Amino acid sequence: MLYGQEDLRLEEQAVPTPAAGEVVIRVGAATTCGTDLKVWRRGGHAKMLKPPTLFGHEAAGTIAAIGSGVTGWKVGDRVVANNSAPCMTCFFCRKQEYSLCTDLSFNNGTFAEYLKIPAQIVQHNLLAIPAGLPDAIAAMTEPLACVLHGAARSNVKPGDRVVMLGDGAIGLMFVAALVRQKAEVYLFGGSDSRLQVGEQFGAAKTFNHHQIADIPATVRRLTEGWGADGVVEATGSPAVWETAIACARPGGTVNLFGGCPRDTTITVSTELLHYSELTLKGVFHSTPSYVRAALDWLASRQVPFELLISDYRPLQALEQVFQEMKQRQVIKVAIEPWRNSE
Numbered sequence: 147m148l149y150g151q152e153d154l155r156l157e158e159q160a161v162p163t164p165a166a167g168e169v170v171i172r173v174g175a176a177t178t179c180g181t182d183l184k185v186w187r188r189g190g191h192a193k194m195l196k197p198p199t200l201f202g203h204e205a206a207g208t209i210a211a212i213g214s215g216v217t218g219w220k221v222g223d224r225v226v227a228n229n230s231a232p233c234m235t236c237f238f239c240r241k242q243e244y245s246l247c248t249d250l251s252f253n254n255g256t257f258a259e260y261l262k263i264p265a266q267i268v269q270h271n272l273l274a275i276p277a278g279l280p281d282a283i284a285a286m287t288e289p290l291a292c293v294l295h296g297a298a299r300s301n302v303k304p305g306d307r308v309v310m311l312g313d314g315a316i317g318l319m320f321v322a323a324l325v326r327q328k329a330e331v332y333l334f335g336g337s338d339s340r341l342q343v344g345e346q347f348g349a350a351k352t353f354n355h356h357q358i359a360d361i362p363a364t365v366r367r368l369t370e371g372w373g374a375d376g377v378v379e380a381t382g383s384p385a386v387w388e389t390a391i392a393c394a395r396p397g398g399t400v401n402l403f404g405g406c407p408r409d410t411t412i413t414v415s416t417e418l419l420h421y422s423e424l425t426l427k428g429v430f431h432s433t434p435s436y437v438r439a440a441l442d443w444l445a446s447r448q449v450p451f452e453l454l455i456s457d458y459r460p461l462q463a464l465e466q467v468f469q470e471m472k473q474r475q476v477i478k479v480a481i482e483p484w485r486n487s488e
Contacts, residue, residue, distance in 0.1 A: 148201040151189030154465050159258075164213030167265025169272070171225060174207040174281035176256035176481045177455065179289055180314045181405070183471045184382060188407065194229075200255030202481075203229035206275060206284035210260060216268060226284045227263045228271035228291065228437045229253050244433040245295065256285075257464055259483040271437050276445040282455055282480035283444050290319055290440035290451075291432035297323040298436070299429050301399040302376050304328035309365055309393045310349070312380035312404060313340040315454050315478050320378050320403075322347040322449045329376070332368060334361060337474060343453050362392040369395065378403055384410045396422035403429050454478045460485040 147155050164170045181194075182202060190196055194203070206226040209219055219225070232239050232247035239247050251266035263272060275284045293316060302308060306329045310320055313335020324331050325348030333349040335341050341352035351368070358364050365374055373395035379387055382404035391414060394400050418424065432440075444451060456476035459467055461483045470476045 147198055148186065148195070149198045152186060153189070154186060154201065154468065156462065156464070161260050162262035164211050164262060166214045167216060167268060168213040169209050169216060169219060169263045169268055170211040171205070171207040171227065171261050171263060172210040173205050173256060173259060173261050173483050175285050176202050176205040176483070177282060177285040178467060178471060178479045178481065179204055180316055183468060184405070186468050187472065194252045195254050200258065202256035202258070203254050204285045204288050205256035205261055206281040207261070219272070224275040226273050226275055226287045226441060227253070227261070227267055229288050230431065231267040231270040231434070233266065234270070245431040257461060257481055259461070270434050273438065273441055279445050282458070283452060284441065285480070286451060286454070286478070287437060287441045287444060288432070289316060290444065291436040292316070293319040293323050294436040294439055295432040296320065296378065296401055296403045296429045297327060299427060300324070300376050300378060300401045301425065302327045302329050306330070306375035307332065307369055308376040308378065309334065309374040309390075310378050310380070311386055311390055313337055313344060314380060316403070317380040318343055318347055318454060318477070320380060321349050324378070325349070332365065332374070334358070340477065343477070346453060347449060361389055365393045372396070374398060377401065380404045382406050384412045387412045391418070391424065391426065394424055399425040399427065401427050401429055405430070455480050458482055458485065
């Protein structure tokens, strides 16, 4: 349970019972996420949750109980449940802009032995895990779906030179997704070990920002003075949003993907934006089609996404895991509620 800023408590609660249209899964693995880290550090999230609340949003496991009216599933099925699903009937859903749904059903509580899945998610975003795919890998479907949504909206063409700012799990997933779109990716991050993972995911060049005084100038040197065709920001820092904009060439696209703290702002040169014809895009969350595409890609094992999982830990270690994430000692950790804590 998350009670507030860096206030995480392990509590005993009754095993949930599914209502009509719902299912309950026995969690096999729940992966930590940069969003979880931000929520833990900030004590909440503008859209997804308000403390006190169940916590965690990436999980895979097996169906333990099924509510009335649910068809197509049985107890024992291995499944991954996305943390949200659109309503399919609001203004935005009718325009197929599902990530902007005004009645997006969010679900939290993956850091637990059992997780109840709301009917809206059961209906639209509960998927069978392909045989042979471990729970911990399947649990990464949600963040990868967000990345695929973001990559698709970044206007990337084959041969484009794209700057990736951020070497967290999302940034590293973006490297793989952008390389799949045949981009030449330049990854900037703060950890040499994470940058090495980026290289294994296909980054053409990697740079430790601690050793670079001027990132936009470095990008211009790499691009004959023009700047990058595309830039993706995945740190959630307003200052880095401004750096991202400064890295783009005239006519380039900047994907401002990392969610910043509430009420923060950035400064943009109107001259630069206008005369350089820049495209600035905020991209949020995912859609059901990308959830399915993400699971398919994970199941293909074409990319060693398991490199993003730094460790496997019991539920009792969750507080320590977030301290380690805060210190950037781990990328993602697979929490296995049934793992012995000793």
